[in-house]
Amino acid sequence: MLVVALAMCGLLAHYAISGQEMPIWQALLVAAVNLIAAGKLFLTVKKAKQEQQRAQAEQAQKQRSA
Numbered sequence: 001m002l003v004v005a006l007a008m009c010g011l012l013a014h015y016a017i018s019g020q021e022m023p024i025w026q027a028l029l030v031a032a033v034n035l036i037a038a039g040k041l042f043l044t045v046k047k048a049k050q051e052q053q054r055a056q057a058e059q060a061q062k063q064r065s066a
């Protein structure tokens with residue numbers, strides 16, 4: 001995702017320097033895909049952390065009861 005963001009910044013700089021009109025719809029689609037991917041990544045990491053905490057709590061409970 002960082003590579004895509006850097007590429008997008010490079011394209012914006014290129015169009016700004018050259019004075020050409022930027023294809024806005026393509027840029028908006030790329031931005032939307034990046035936002036969706038970032039949201040999915042965030043939710044996946046959050047879920048993994050919750051599962052790890054739950055597993056640690058269960059393991060601690062088993063050790064206490066043993």
